Structure formats: structure tokens, C-alpha cells
Ligand SMILES: Nc1ncnc2c1ncn2[C@@H]1O[C@H](COP(=O)(O)OP(=O)(O)O)[C@@H](O)[C@H]1O
């Protein structure tokens with residue numbers, strides 16, 4: 001179980017702030033994610049989703065509040081220790097490595113001496129279906145969508161108890177996206193004790209969720225079972241979701257989802 | 273055939289050259305240190321045909337020739353001539369050098385004559401193990417003569433180790449003369465432990481030649497490394513690509529001066545990437561010199577610290593910060 005209590009993250013001038021003011025980016029965020037759930041976190045751009053994920057992974061240090069994972073207070077724990085505890089994060093913006101082969105990165109992620117075939121299975125599960133990828137460098141010679149899928153594959157290979165994927169759909173073509181959704185679904189069923197958190201704006205991904213969490217302006221503004229939260233999001237109504245999250249909407253969920261599924265093709269947009 | 277390839281039976285050199293002691297070490301005399309170091313600098317395949325020459329502490333330690341590749345000791349100065357018969361295919365040449373005695377100063381001239389249309393893989397390496405407190409030095413001057421349409425893959429590995437305070441100095445010079453249609457890929461690694469090095473690499477290319485040079489270097493402690501590369505393309509249709517990757521740690525200093533000159537319709541590309549750490553210094557001064565309107569020359573040089581996001585990514589996969597750094601450096605230089 002992941003428990004976030006009264007989380008605060010402020011950037012100060014000289015510590016990353018873009019101007020000479022303090023910016024409170026996460027403003028007293030409370031969130032509990034039960035073990036074994038598949039949770040989709042959504043909300044407008046700039047709401048603080050990635051920052052929250054980075055605070056959970058230990059990439060950023062909170063100004064206040066606590067983060068507890070499976071009973072252990074991890075608030076001030078280094079990244080690698082959290083990783084060994086079972087927290088994993090697929091970056092919104094993947095890192096590049098000069099000279100590192102895709103196959104090697106997957107092996108490092110898995111912590112095992114995986115065979116080429118085993119590495120390939122992880123790549124196939126994110127829609128990278130050519131064995132040639134294993135010997136490619138994880139650098140600028142790969143497209144944004146390829147890098148993104150390799151990033152996701154590293155988290156799958158690591159198979160953490162808590163996997164956080166940050167906008168996995170970004171930059172990915174429709175076919176790979178569909179394959180990816182199936183992979184998340186399979187993972188959720190195959191590992192009932194593992195928790196999956198997906199930060200996403202995609203209706204197709206929300207359809208996989210047990211729970212939906214809406215983060216806006218540095219706080220959780222809504223949280224609950226998918227069937228309760230989804231209808232409030234305003235999908236299928238041709239509204240800009242970024243304006244609609246906090247507004248109650250009486251949307252017929254079934255119709256909205258059908259419309260959303262049909263719209264996946266149009267909406268798998270490149271956000272990078 | 274005089275001897276089957278790679279049996280490593282020591283053979284007496286034809287005659288002792290001045291400066292080369294006329295002792296022949298038995299293979300058994302290559303002590304464990306040398307063997308370990310040989311493993312690092314030359315990976316000798318078991319069943320690959322070809323020729324081998326092992327030089328240890330200034331002496332010939334072992335040699336084998338193949339039908340197509342003959343190695344002979346030079347008569348006038350220390351070193352060997354390696355002659356590859358025209359149209360030889362799929363053979364290898366391994367000529368490792370090992371220095372384990374402190375205070376050695378070893379200087380050799382190795383000339384490679386690559387016959388027309390031949391295609392060979394050549395591995396040269398020098399390992400210095402210096403436990404003493406005197407400087408050990410090996411200066412190898414390797415000259416390649418590539419006849420038309422020949423192809424050479426040349427791998428050179430340099431490696432120093434030992435607990436002594438004695439410096440480990442390597443000053444390799446590599447010179448390539450390429451005739452029409454020949455091609456060469458050079459891969460030069462200085463893995464670690466070399467106190468001081470001045471590397472000189474020169475090449476001249478006739479028409480339709482292709483030369484790729486990949487140089488990898490790591491310095492630490494107070495080491496210094498200088499690499500001067502100078503390639504001249506004289507013939508139409510030729511190309512040179514230089515890729516240099518280096519890591520400078522601690523207080524070490526590196527200087528790169530690659531120069532590519534185009535005198536004809538040709539293409540040249542120089543790319544230097546360096547990772548700088550601690551209190552090191554890296555200076556890169558690439559130069560391109562076009563003397564024909566048809567010469568297309570490009571250079572790129574970048575020096576920077578290890579990418580922070582790459583370290584963080586590896587930490588999220590369970591590596592400590594130190595392990596992540598080492599991994600990134602290893603791959604950068606791989
Ligand atoms: N170092 C920083 N300095 C100032 N603002 C920042 C910094 N890091 C993030 N932010 C801001 O915090 C907000 C939340 O960002 P983020 O967590 O990436 O949002 P989301 O993932 O929900 O789109 C954004 O407005 C972003 O610009």
C-alpha cells in the first residue's frame with residue numbers, strides 16, 4: 001500500500017525555480033493506493049502528477065509530508081533503496097545513454113542475465129517487434145516513441161511491486177498503444193499483488209482502471225472507483241478535459257466510453 | 273605451411289636485431305601477470321587462422337606464421353615486418369606486447385604490408401604491469417601499407433596496471449598509407465592505468481579509400497593524454513570518419529587535436545565527445561581543412577559531465593549512484 005500524507009513540494013529560487021519566487025507545486029496532497037489496484041492518475045497539464053510520481057520514487061525531495069510504502073516510511077530514502085523496496089517509475093521523458101545497448105538496459109532493469117529472447121518479449125509487449133532493437137543504442141538514434149517504449153519495457157522487466165508509468169501513451173502510434181494497453185491489462189491480472197499507477201489522459205487507459213485519481217493544482221481533487229469518477233471527467237462531450245476536471249458532469253458512462261474507444265485513433269497524440 | 277596457426281610454439285627469431293635481445297622466452301616463462309594482461313589486450317581466437325607474435329619485456333616470446341601471413345624480425349632495428357599475401361581472406365594477426373619489468377624502455381617499429389585485395393583483422397596491444405618505482409615505457413610505431421582494394425580492421429588496446437609508483441608510459445604512433453579502393457577501420461582503446469601517453473595517428477588516402485577511426489580513452493589520477501590525429505584525403509571519393517570518446521577523471525588532463533584535410537572530392541567527419549569529472553581538464557581542438565570545393569568536412573566536439581537524468585534512471589533500477597556512474601562510463605567507452 002502506498003500512503004501519501006499532506007505532501008508539499010516547493011521550489012525555491014536557486015533550487016530550480018524559474019523566477020525569484022517560491023512555487024508551491026504540490027500543496028498538501030493526500031493519496032492512498034491499495035495494493036493490487038490499477039489506478040489511473042489524470043488531471044490537467046501542470047497539475048503536479050509527474051512531480052508527485054518523482055517524489056514517490058525519490059527523484060525529488062518533499063518540503064513536507066510523508067510517503068509510506070508497505071509500512072515503511074520512504075519519505076527521505078534514496079532512489080535506489082526505494083527501487084530495491086519495490087518502487088518503479090517509467091519516466092515521462094526517458095533518459096538517453098551513449099553506448100548503452102537496449103538489451104543491456106533491459107537486463108540491468110531485470111537484475112538478471114536475461115536471454116535475448118527474454119529481453120525481446122519485453123520489447124514485443126510494448127510493440128517493438130524487431131530483434132534488431134536489442135543491439136541498438138539507447139540514444140538519439142531512436143525516435144521519441146521508440147525511446148518511450150523502451151522506457152516502459154525497463155519497468156516491465158524490473159517488475160516492481162509498485163509500478164508508476166508516466167504518460168505511457170505519449171508519442172506512441174496507435175498499434176503500439178493498443179498492444180501496450182493489453183500489456184497493462186495482462187500485468188494487472190498476472191500480478192494480483194502488484195500495484196500499477198498509470199498517469200494518463202487516455203480514455204482507453206482509464207477504461208482499464210480500478211480507480212481514478214484526479215490531481216489538479218498540486219492536490220488530489222477527486223478519487224474513487226472508475227465508474228464513479230470517470231463520468232465526472234467530461235469525456236465524449238467535446239470539451240477540453242483540462243477545463244472539465246473539476247466540474248461535475250452528468251455523462252452517461254457507457255456512451256462516453258464507447259465514444260472514447262472510437263476516438264482513440266484521433267486522440268493518440270504526440271505529447272513530446 | 274610452416275606451422276599451424278595459433279599453436280603458440282615459440283620459434284627462434286631469424287636473427288637478433290640490434291636493441292632486441294636474442295633471448296627467446298618460453299611460453300611457460302610468460303608469468304601469470306603477463307597472461308592476465310594478454311587476456312585483456314588480445315583475445316586470441318582458438319581456431320582462427322593467422323599469425324601471432326608475442327613480445328614480452330623486449331624479447332620475442334612466441335611466434336606463429338600462417339601460409340598467407342608471415343612475420344619477420346627486422347634486421348636493422350627492433351620490430352617486425354608483417355606481410356599479408358594478396359587476397360588473403362578471413363585471417364587474423366595478433367601482436368601483443370607485455371612489459372612487466374620496471375624501468376623497461378621498449379621501442380619497436382612494426383610495418384604491415386597488406387597485399388592487394390586482402391582482408392584481415394589485426395590486433396595489437398600493449399599491457400604494462402609496473403610494480404616498481406621506475407618508469408616503464410613502450411613506444412610502438414606502426415606503419416600500414418595498404419595495397420589497392422585491401423581491407424584491414426585494426427584493433428589496438430593499451431592497458432596499464434601495477435601497484436608501483438613507476439610511471440607507465442605509452443607513446444604509440446600509427447601511420448597509414450592507403451592506396452586506391454582500400455579501407456581500414458581502426459579501433460584504439462586505452463583502457464586504464466596509463467600514466468602518460470602521446471598518441472600520434474596519421475593517414476593519407478588515395479581515391480575511393482575509406483578510413484574509420486574510433487578512439488577511446490580514459491584517464492584518471494594525474495594522468496595526461498594527448499592525441500594528435502592527422503588525415504589527408506588526396507583522392508576523389510575517399511572518406512574519413514573520426515570518432516573520439518573519452519572520460520577524464522580526478523585531476524587528469526586530455527588534449528585532442530584531430531585534423532582532417534580534403535584535397536579532392538571527399539568527405540570527412542570528426543566527432544569528439546568527452547565526459548569530464550572531478551577536477552579534470554579536457555581540451556578538444558578539432559580542425560578541418562578543405563582545399564577543394566568538392567570537399568565536405570564536418571567537425572563536432574562536445575565536452576560535458578555525465579548526464580544527470582541517466583544516473584537517476586539507473587538508480588530507479590536499483591543501482592547506487594556510484595554503480596550508475598560506472599555503468600554509464602563503461603557504456604560510453606564500449
Ligand atoms: N523546478 C521547477 N521550478 C518551477 N516550476 C516547476 C519546477 N518543476 C515543475 N514545475 C511546475 O510544477 C507544475 C507541475 O508539473 P508536473 O508535475 O510536471 O505536472 P503534470 O505532470 O501534472 O503535467 C508545472 O506547472 C511545472 O511547470
Ligand SMILES: [Mg+2]
Pocket residue numbers: 049050051092166
Ligand atoms: Mg507530467
